[in-house]
Every structure is written in C-alpha cells, then in structure tokens.
Amino acid sequence: MKNCRILNIIFFTAFIIMSCKKSVAVVDNSGGNKKDSTVADTPPIDTTSVTGIHTYIQGGDTLIFLNNDPDFDTSMRTKYVNVFFIVYPEEAARFNPGTIKKVTFSVDTAYHDIAGTANGKVTFNPEYCRNNPNDVDVVTHEVMHIVQAYSGDGPGWLTEGIADYARYTYGVHNADIGWTVQPYSLTKDYTAGYGEAAHFLLWLEQNKNKQIVDILNNAMYHSIYAPSVWLTATGETLEELWADYGKNPALTEEKTPIGDATDLTVGSQISVTQENPDGYGSPESSFELNDNDIKSKFLLYGFQPGLSIRLKLKTPAVANAYVMTSGNDNPDRDPSNWLILASKDSANWTLLDGRPNESFAGRNTTNKYTFTNQESYQYYMLVINSTAGSGDFQLSEWRILQQ
Numbered sequence: 001m002k003n004c005r006i007l008n009i010i011f012f013t014a015f016i017i018m019s020c021k022k023s024v025a026v027v028d029n030s031g032g033n034k035k036d037s038t039v040a041d042t043p044p045i046d047t048t049s050v051t052g053i054h055t056y057i058q059g060g061d062t063l064i065f066l067n068n069d070p071d072f073d074t075s076m077r078t079k080y081v082n083v084f085f086i087v088y089p090e091e092a093a094r095f096n097p098g099t100i101k102k103v104t105f106s107v108d109t110a111y112h113d114i115a116g117t118a119n120g121k122v123t124f125n126p127e128y129c130r131n132n133p134n135d136v137d138v139v140t141h142e143v144m145h146i147v148q149a150y151s152g153d154g155p156g157w158l159t160e161g162i163a164d165y166a167r168y169t170y171g172v173h174n175a176d177i178g179w180t181v182q183p184y185s186l187t188k189d190y191t192a193g194y195g196e197a198a199h200f201l202l203w204l205e206q207n208k209n210k211q212i213v214d215i216l217n218n219a220m221y222h223s224i225y226a227p228s229v230w231l232t233a234t235g236e237t238l239e240e241l242w243a244d245y246g247k248n249p250a251l252t253e254e255k256t257p258i259g260d261a262t263d264l265t266v267g268s269q270i271s272v273t274q275e276n277p278d279g280y281g282s283p284e285s286s287f288e289l290n291d292n293d294i295k296s297k298f299l300l301y302g303f304q305p306g307l308s309i310r311l312k313l314k315t316p317a318v319a320n321a322y323v324m325t326s327g328n329d330n331p332d333r334d335p336s337n338w339l340i341l342a343s344k345d346s347a348n349w350t351l352l353d354g355r356p357n358e359s360f361a362g363r364n365t366t367n368k369y370t371f372t373n374q375e376s377y378q379y380y381m382l383v384i385n386s387t388a389g390s391g392d393f394q395l396s397e398w399r400i401l402q403q
C-alpha cells in the first residue's frame, strides 16, 4: 500500500489464549473468486465476538487476529483471514520457505495509515477497512513483507516493488476493485516503488530474465544486494534496463495484437499537432499512442479535424499495414475518417491509405488495416478528419507494421 511503512512497534507479547487448537478452515464471505479450493468451506470459529483475540490455525500456519474496534465487521475479519491462508503459503513457498509460522493481524483504532507491517505483525486501520471492504489484497501486500524479512539495507523502492509484484501475482481479489500495477510513465521511475516498480519487474521477467524477482529477493534477503545484481542477472545495468523498458513498456497481456506482422513502431518517436493540455508524457497524452499498451489512451477534449499524428521510426522501413486500438469507453470518440501518409524527409508526403467510414466493434478493440506500398519511409502520419460523432477524440494505440 502507498501508506505502508515499517513500523517500530513492539511485538505484541501479551499472553495469547489458544482458544481452539484444532485445525480450522475459513470461509470466503466475499462472494466468489476463491482462488484455492483447498480452503474448506467450514465457517471460521467464533464469529460472534467482535473484539478481542481470535486464533486460526491451518496448514501449519497460525494467525492471531486482534481487534479493538467494536464496529469492525466480523465478515471483514473472515475475508482477511481467508486471504491470509491462501496467499501466505504461496508467497512463503516461493520467496522464503523458512518464514515465521505465526503471524499477527491487529485491527487498531489508534492506527491511522492504511496498513503497516513489523515484527511479524500487520496493523490495519479499521476506518480504511470499512471504507474499502473489497481491498482485501492489502493483506497480500503486507504479509509479503513478513515473508521478505529483509534486513533493510537494500533499496526501499525494491522492497515495496516486490511486495506489489506479489500482490499482483498472488492477490485473490485485485480484479474486483480494479487494482493493478502502474504502467510506465515519463513522470515516475522505478524509485517510486510499489506498482511502478512492480510493473517494471514484471516486464523484466517477461523480457530479460524469468528469475529476476527471485534473484533480487534472494539478494535482498541475504543482504548481498548491490547494483551489480542487475548486470549479473541480465547483462545490463539498472539504468540500461529502465531505458529499454521505456521503449516498449507494455506487458504481454497489455500488448497490441499484431499477429505475424513485424512491428516497426518499437522505439519510434511520436508528435501531434494537438496535444493533451497537460503535455506529452502526462496521463492520456500522445505518449500513450505508441507505448504498445492497449489499456492506456490518448484523449483530446475539443478535437480539431485534421489532427495529425506523426511517427518517426527508428530506421526507415517499408510499412504496408497498421493497427489502431479503440479507447476503453465512449465509442463516439473513436476516429471514423482518416488518411495515412508517409515521408522520407518529413517535408514531402505521399498518401498511402484513406478510410472514409470506419468503426470499432468494441472497447480496447484492435482493427488492422493493410495497404499497398513498396517504398521505405522513416515518417508515417495519421490524419484524423472526423470522429464517430463526439467533439472529443480518443485512441489507445496506433502501430505501423510490415507484413
């Protein structure tokens, strides 16, 4: 969580009443999406007393649940307990099989951040829990900090990045609240930690080294993290990796479908005659058009017909196809009438394709168009003459292909 911080709280040492030592299972009251069918559907013990100490034992792990808030909903407790017994063993098995077997959750009215973890104890703000009843994977992030058990001499951004990587990978209800990792942006780098760093780690895993997160976790755990870890694992420095990432930052599941064609757009530069008022690189600027992420879009309020979008390819190439991906909402903002032109010098332009009346079958939907061309050009231009009815314009992706 953004507000997560390592607390200097003294580990709870009060005598814990083991009210029930038999193996218990927990039930998910949140209405589905249960990830692990091995979690039996027996009700949790003692759902009647709200405050006090509750103990849950399953699969060799013990969860002590403390609560001092009489208004804390017991179904909320059940959700947290359920998520714990799903994700903690998964995170432990991969990242630290020797992690502690007894974890404490404390719902504490005196705690005012979202959640924080120290010394085997996660502290939750009941107010936050109440206002965000479906954000149960706050548990997944926080208990990853217990599994990490890093000494703290590695970079904090990486600790939080790996915790959000774990939430993304092992979280049970992320989709319910639309939680995901943060795509590449020009305004933040990996040092932002959390979702920004997690997206970078996922990209590295897909593009550079499948074991990268395990290697980093191991280095952090054994207090041997050094900048050379990146070089050893990937052949590139952290800065070189970040620069590579920026050229084509989408994760596999976010990428524009292009079939068997060669994507000429990677590493291209984009420019537009009308930019989002917050500037290039801001959310929903033209940066999003060639970032190869179909989930992010370029949006213009007050679109002016004749808008031209220009791609300068890394090297001149023969293009004979392109894809366009519609935005996530408002179909009337889709382009409906456009031209494609090309140039070798950005001064003299040749018309390659024209589409007077197009539409997209759905949201975040990619259409592919082909045309005839044998010439190699470095510059390609898309001129939008009209939208599907709106005075605003949006497009998620435009990519130039050779097939």
Ligand SMILES: [Zn+2]
Residues within 6 Å of the ligand: 001, 004, 005, 141, 142, 145, 160, 163
């Ligand atoms: Zn954290």
